[in-house]
Amino acid sequence: MNELIEILSDLHPEVDFTTAKDLVTGGILDSFDIVSLISEINEEFDVTISAAELTPENFASAETIYALIKAKLDDED
Amino acid sequence: MLFTSYEFLGFLLVVFIMYYLLPGRAQWSFLLIASYAFYFMADPRYLIFIAITTVSTYLAAKAISDKKQSFDIWFKEHKKEMEKEERKAAKAKEHANEKKIFLCCLLFNLGILAVTKYTNFTISNINSIIGAFGNQGTLSFVDLIIPMGISFYTFQSMGYLIDVYNGKFEAQKNPFKFALFVSFFPQLVQGPISRYADLSQTLFEEHRFDWKTVSFGLERIMWGFFKKLVIADRILVAVQAIIASPDTYNGFYAFAGAMFYALELYADFTGGIDITIGVAETMGIKVTENFRRPYFSKNIKEYWNRWHITMGTWFTDYIFYPISASQFMMKLSKKSRARLGNNLGKRVPVYLSSFIVWFTTGIWHGASWNFIVWGLGNFVVIMISQELEPFYRWFHSKVKVDGTFGWKLFQIIRTVLIMSSLRMFDCYRDVPLTFKMFGSIFTKSSLSQLNADAFISMGLESYDYAVVFIGMLVLVAVSLVQRSGSVREKIAAKAAPVRFIAWYGLFMATLIFGAYGIGYSASQFIYNQF
Amino acid sequence: MKKLLAIILTIFIAVAGLAFATKLLEPKYMSGVLEGAMIEEYYDDPTDHNVVFIGDCELYENVSPVYLWENFGINSYIRGSAQQLIWQSYYLAEETIKKEHPDIIVFNVLSMKYNEPQKEAYNRMTIDGMKWSSSKIGSINASMTEEEHFIDYVFPLLRYHRRWSDLDSDDLTYLGHRDKITFNGYYMRVDVKPAENIPEGKPLADYQFGSNAYTYLDKLTKLCKDNDVQLILVKAPTLYPYWYSQWEEQIVDYAAANDLPYINFLDLQDEMGIDWNEDTYDGGLHLNLAGAEKMSQYFGKVLSEEFKVPDRRGEAELDSYWKLVSDRYNAEIERQNTNLKLYGTVHGPEENQ
Numbered sequence: 001m002n003e004l005i006e007i008l009s010d011l012h013p014e015v016d017f018t019t020a021k022d023l024v025t026g027g028i029l030d031s032f033d034i035v036s037l038i039s040e041i042n043e044e045f046d047v048t049i050s051a052a053e054l055t056p057e058n059f060a061s062a063e064t065i066y067a068l069i070k071a072k073l074d075d076e077d
Numbered sequence: 078m079l080f081t082s083y084e085f086l087g088f089l090l091v092v093f094i095m096y097y098l099l100p101g102r103a104q105w106s107f108l109l110i111a112s113y114a115f116y117f118m119a120d121p122r123y124l125i126f127i128a129i130t131t132v133s134t135y136l137a138a139k140a141i142s143d144k145k146q147s148f149d150i151w152f153k154e155h156k157k158e159m160e161k162e163e164r165k166a167a168k169a170k171e172h173a174n175e176k177k178i179f180l181c182c183l184l185f186n187l188g189i190l191a192v193t194k195y196t197n198f199t200i201s202n203i204n205s206i207i208g209a210f211g212n213q214g215t216l217s218f219v220d221l222i223i224p225m226g227i228s229f230y231t232f233q234s235m236g237y238l239i240d241v242y243n244g245k246f247e248a249q250k251n252p253f254k255f256a257l258f259v260s261f262f263p264q265l266v267q268g269p270i271s272r273y274a275d276l277s278q279t280l281f282e283e284h285r286f287d288w289k290t291v292s293f294g295l296e297r298i299m300w301g302f303f304k305k306l307v308i309a310d311r312i313l314v315a316v317q318a319i320i321a322s323p324d325t326y327n328g329f330y331a332f333a334g335a336m337f338y339a340l341e342l343y344a345d346f347t348g349g350i351d352i353t354i355g356v357a358e359t360m361g362i363k364v365t366e367n368f369r370r371p372y373f374s375k376n377i378k379e380y381w382n383r384w385h386i387t388m389g390t391w392f393t394d395y396i397f398y399p400i401s402a403s404q405f406m407m408k409l410s411k412k413s414r415a416r417l418g419n420n421l422g423k424r425v426p427v428y429l430s431s432f433i434v435w436f437t438t439g440i441w442h443g444a445s446w447n448f449i450v451w452g453l454g455n456f457v458v459i460m461i462s463q464e465l466e467p468f469y470r471w472f473h474s475k476v477k478v479d480g481t482f483g484w485k486l487f488q489i490i491r492t493v494l495i496m497s498s499l500r501m502f503d504c505y506r507d508v509p510l511t512f513k514m515f516g517s518i519f520t521k522s523s524l525s526q527l528n529a530d531a532f533i534s535m536g537l538e539s540y541d542y543a544v545v546f547i548g549m550l551v552l553v554a555v556s557l558v559q560r561s562g563s564v565r566e567k568i569a570a571k572a573a574p575v576r577f578i579a580w581y582g583l584f585m586a587t588l589i590f591g592a593y594g595i596g597y598s599a600s601q602f603i604y605n606q607f
Numbered sequence: 608m609k610k611l612l613a614i615i616l617t618i619f620i621a622v623a624g625l626a627f628a629t630k631l632l633e634p635k636y637m638s639g640v641l642e643g644a645m646i647e648e649y650y651d652d653p654t655d656h657n658v659v660f661i662g663d664c665e666l667y668e669n670v671s672p673v674y675l676w677e678n679f680g681i682n683s684y685i686r687g688s689a690q691q692l693i694w695q696s697y698y699l700a701e702e703t704i705k706k707e708h709p710d711i712i713v714f715n716v717l718s719m720k721y722n723e724p725q726k727e728a729y730n731r732m733t734i735d736g737m738k739w740s741s742s743k744i745g746s747i748n749a750s751m752t753e754e755e756h757f758i759d760y761v762f763p764l765l766r767y768h769r770r771w772s773d774l775d776s777d778d779l780t781y782l783g784h785r786d787k788i789t790f791n792g793y794y795m796r797v798d799v800k801p802a803e804n805i806p807e808g809k810p811l812a813d814y815q816f817g818s819n820a821y822t823y824l825d826k827l828t829k830l831c832k833d834n835d836v837q838l839i840l841v842k843a844p845t846l847y848p849y850w851y852s853q854w855e856e857q858i859v860d861y862a863a864a865n866d867l868p869y870i871n872f873l874d875l876q877d878e879m880g881i882d883w884n885e886d887t888y889d890g891g892l893h894l895n896l897a898g899a900e901k902m903s904q905y906f907g908k909v910l911s912e913e914f915k916v917p918d919r920r921g922e923a924e925l926d927s928y929w930k931l932v933s934d935r936y937n938a939e940i941e942r943q944n945t946n947l948k949l950y951g952t953v954h955g956p957e958e959n960q
Contacts, residue, residue: 030378031393032463035401035427039410048407051399052243083756540772577617581624589628589768595727595754 001066007040008062017062024056034059041065047072078118080266080352081305081593088115089356096360101283108280108360109253112262119225126193126224127260130186134234135248135255137182138241141175142248179242183235190231193223198444226265228441232391234259237273239395246274254281263356267349269367269387276364284361289569294359296565299583300555301351306591308548309345311541312337313592318535320504323514328521330531331514335497338504340549343372346385370556375488377458380496388441392434401430432456442503447511451502458495544590629764632771633735635781641788642689646699646736648789649686653928654707657916658683660792661699662715663691665843668893672791673936674903676929679911680918685792688733690725693718693823695733698746700827702737704834711837711914714827716858716869717848722817724752734760749823790936795896797943798953802883802891808849816857828865837868837914844872844881844902846891870909872902879905896940 008017011033023029029037037059038049047069058068078085092111099107116123148171156164200216207216237258241248249255257280258273284290319326319334326334350367357364371384381389400406406426414422432453439452478484498515505511533539558564568579636643645667658681660666667687675681686699700712724730730750737743747760759766770778788794831838840862842850850873862869872879879901883891886898894902910916919925943953950956 030382031397032427032431035398035430036423038402039407039423039426042407043411043414048404049402050243051394051402052245054394054398054402083758538772573613573617577620581621585624585628588764589632589771591768594759594766594769 001062003044004041004066004069005062007037007044008065010040011036021061023061024059029059037065041069045069045073078115080349081302081310084118088118093359096284097286101285104283104360105257105281106253108261109257112257112260112265115262116225116260116265120222122222123224126189126227127230130189130231130234131256131259132252133182133185134238134259135252137178138238138248138255139250140178142241144171144175144178145244146247175242179238182238186231186235190227193221193227195440195444196221226267229268229270230259230265232270232388233273236270236391236395240273249273249277257281261357261362263353264364267346267353268385269350269353269365270391271365271387276362279361279363282361287361290361291359293565293569294355294357296568296580297355297358298352299355299580299587301348301353301355302591303548303583303587304344304348304351304552306587306593308545308552309341309348310592311537311548312341312344312545314541315532315535315537316341316504323505323510326535327514327517328523329518329526331501332518332522333532334504335501338500339372339493339497340545342500342503344548344552370559372493373489373556374492375485376462376492377455377495378462380492381455381459388438392438396437397430397434400433401426406430428460431459435459446508447502447505450508450511451499454499454502458499548590625764629762629767630782631774631778632767633763634767634770635777635785636732637777637781637786637788640732641794643732644736644785644788645792645794646686646688646733647785648736648787649684649792650738651787652684652791653924656682656684656707656709657919658711658713658910659700659703659707659709660685660687660713660715661691661696661703662687662713663718664689664794664893665715665717665845666713666841667789667792667794668796669843669845669899669902670906671793671795671896671899671903673793673929673933674900675907675910676920677933678904679907679916680920681907681910681916682919682925683791685789687792687794688729688736690721690729691718691733692721692725692729692750693820693827694749695730695746697823697827697830698742698749699737700830701745702740702742704830704836705740705742708834709836711839711910711916712831713839713841716840716842717850719816719820719824719858720848720854722819724750727752727755730755731766735763787935790932790939793899795899795936795939795943796888796893796953797896797940798888798947799885799895799897800888800890801885802846802887805846805891806849808851811851814851814853814857816854824861828867839914840867840869841906842869842871842873844876844879845887845893846883848892868913870906872905875905 005017008015012028015028017023020026020028024034034054038054042048049068049072053068058064078088088111092108095111096104096107113124116127152164152167159167197218200218204216237255240246249258254277258271258276261271261276261280264271316334316337319330319337323331347368354364354366365387367386367388369383369386371380374380374383406429409429410423410426412422413425416422417425435452435456436449437452438455439449442448442451473479501515502508502511505514529539532542537545555564558567568576571579634643642664658675660670660683664687667685670685672681672683672685675683686703688695691699696714696718700714703709703712730752734743734746734750737746747757751757756765828838830836840858842855842858850871855871858869858871861867881894881898881901886894886901888895911918942955946953946955
């Protein structure tokens with residue numbers, strides 16, 4: 001989780017990602033951020049997130065993003 | 078059938094009355110018939126194209142959906158018997174099967190779009206290459222019909238196919254319901270590009286006559302006609318005059334032309350969408366909004382989130398994300414990070430994906446180099462502003478202007494100026510001329526060009542400009558009010574005489590000051606051809 | 608109850624507003640181009656005419672009903688309009704017969720040369736003034752050019768809304784009424800512009816009148832026969848537009864085949880005493896007052912003697928009606944002559960010609 005928050009803070013230092021909700025609908029993360037994010041996640045956690053999973057719901061908060069990563073990791077075990 | 082023709086209004090009236098006279102169960106079927114009738118009246122040959130897209134997409138989506146379902150059942154039953162590796166293999170095999178169907182349908186439909194829209198563009202490019210080698214252009218152009226709205230309904234259908242393929246929702250089982258989704262007549266000609274998940278919510282429902290819904294729909298239609306007839310079709314005359322004589326109208330006039338075009342395009346396109354959404358609304362159907370006061374955007378990225386929204390999100394969801402999340406991009410990202418360092422390397426995939434998206438967006442708008450350069454121009458501007466972000470952050474930490482009215486105004490004006498400059502590609506004959514005219518703004522503008530006679534010679538009288546100007550003020554005022562919620566709701570809350578004056582005034586203003594009827598060539602909605 | 612009242616009031620205001628806008632914006636034709644006001648004038652006058660002339664400027668500028676009344680006691684009216692096409696003449700004839708059943712209808716054959724709808728503006732000038740009837744609907748449908756729509760005739764605001772930028776004091780003055788601009792359909796000009804260098808007709812590719820024109824001539828003939836109205840075909844004596852001998856032959860043949868009288872006044876110039884240095888105001892296209900009265904003298908004689916049109920002078924009602932027309936007629940002669948002396952043109956300085 002901490003690694004993820006770090007990645008997010010790199011993108012937007014001005015946002016507190018531990019509390020922020022509605023990251024996509026609230027306009028904090030735009031499509032560029034999301035694409036940068038998934039490549040960072042790929043780098044950091046070695047999971048591939050597919051285009052179909054790039055929904056506002058999955059990227060609503062740090063928690064939902066982490067849940068997505070975790071589900072991916074579990075799936076691979 | 079133009080939105081601004083008596084035929085369309087007559088057609089609407091008949092459809093509207095029938096729609097509410099019919100029993101609710103029959104309403105959506107009737108809309109399908111009406112939509113096909115609408116398309117048939119434009120050109121009977123178009124029907125073949127839309128029917129092919131409808132049938133192929135319906136079948137492919139249904140096949141994929143059925144396969145998914147039966148696989149899920151089978152998988153649940155046999156899950157426990159299998160090893161992890163076996164399970165993975167089974168899933169991969171299923172996925173590959175679905176992918177075959179998906180790709181066949183996708184390529185087939187995009188192929189139709191490509192052939193009808195881009196064959197002659199390709200031929201002309203081949204000819205100029207041949208010409209460059211000293212031969213005469215040898216290939217002759219093909220006389221192809223471009224079905225009305227093909228770009229819109231193809232994109233809408235493919236969005237649906239991709240969503241089904243990704244398992245977002247099950248395929249529509251009823252082929253006729255799906256046919257209505259593809260052909261729904263108010264949005265057939267110029268969008269918006271609806272998502273199945275949105276439009277299907279209200280499209281197939283039964284709708285009882287509800288006075289508030291209907292009157293709100295009619296108000297929206299009237300507002301659309303006001304924008305289209307009073308503003309867009311009037312200023313159009315000057316725009317065309319300026320574009321037609323680049324030798325006469327350069328320098329400041331080219332700038333004025335770009336500004337007039339910004340106004341015309343906005344009034345025309347948003348007016349057309351207002352009519353579309355309003356027509357759907359009178360029948361209780363909710364069509365997604367396509368604009369959110371785009372000219373109040375603070376930067377180009379925001380502008381593209383607020384202008385032609387359904388197209389922007391389509392390109393983001395179905396092109397930008399799939400490309401940038403693809404295996405290839407992930408690998409490229411790793412490689413470029415290794416080679417170029419983290420900071421620069423991570424940019425490569427985003428930039429490459431953006432480049433592809435903007436190239437596609439450009440060519441989607443029209444089969445010409447003008448649109449391609451226009452699309453890439455947007456790409457360049459967006460990348461520059463992306464790169465300037467650290468600078469802005471630094472700037473704002475030093476100079477406290479962020480959030481002030483003056484700074485916002487500066488941002489808004491900057492955005493409008495940049496977008497209007499890019500749109501000059503949309504106006505002039507070819508790319509070199511566009512650059513020349515853009516350059517002339519800086520080299521040939523002079524105060525002597527600022528004379529009323531020159532503007533009168535563009536085919537509009539001073540009172541025409543006055544009407545356009547007042548119309549523009551109304552647009553701005555409405556947009557400002559709209560920031561705090563629906564203008565129609567606000568008017569509806571007022572006393573009866575106020576409501577009457579507002580709507581009757583709008584109606585009479587359109588009727589009297591609209592640039593329609595004999596003497597005005599019925600200009601097509603600008604987005605028709607796309 | 609209160610709600611119902613509010614709805615009725617709303618509808619009333621809305622309709623009244625539209626009606627007012629229509630009245631305000633429709634062209635008044637009270638100065639400059641007067642021809643657009645002619646058709647409408649007919650409905651105000653007493654009917655019961657013995658002779659009704661139907662056709663284009665070759666009638667309404669060349670025949671004077673006032674002269675016919677004063678000298679022969681012929682009670683007549685000209686239902687003329689600029690570039691009146693034959694289907695428009697037919698529907699005017701249909702309406703006239705329904706309304707008053709004249710003894711004689713005189714039709715000028717020049718319009719046989721047009722087989723298709725011509726100009727939207729002329730259509731409007733002929734049709735807008737008609738009262739709504741099946742004849743008007745027929746005339747609209749027969750006349751519309753491709754750019755026109757029926758609904759533009761039903762709601763003239765759709766056609767004339769663009770006049771908002773041309774509004775002037777006339778539009779307010781004539782919001783509810785019109786002045787008379789003709790004398791039982793006659794459009795008067797007293798000035799003189801001699802006919803010189805009248806061009807010969809250019810050779811045409813095809814001299815055959817169109818089938819559509821013939822269809823309406825047939826319909827006109829049948830309409831008159833069925834209603835026991837004597838139809839007289841005429842060709843006005845004016846020199847231009849050129850009247851080809853091939854056209855003449857076709858009309859002569861048609862008249863003979865259908866047992867219709869046909870008078871070509873071009874051949875009777877000497878008998879009438881038309882002097883092209885004196886009797887035209889625009890170099891031979893149209894006759895002026897002097898010319899029109901000469902033609903009326905000749906034609907009146909023919910109508911009285913050959914067609915036995917009764918002399919109705921002495922009928923009190925008609926006498927008093929014609930007295931009014933005649934007074935206006937003389938006043939107009941006076942006005943035009945004065946203007947001519949003062950300004951060199953029949954139009955006063957206030958008229959924007």
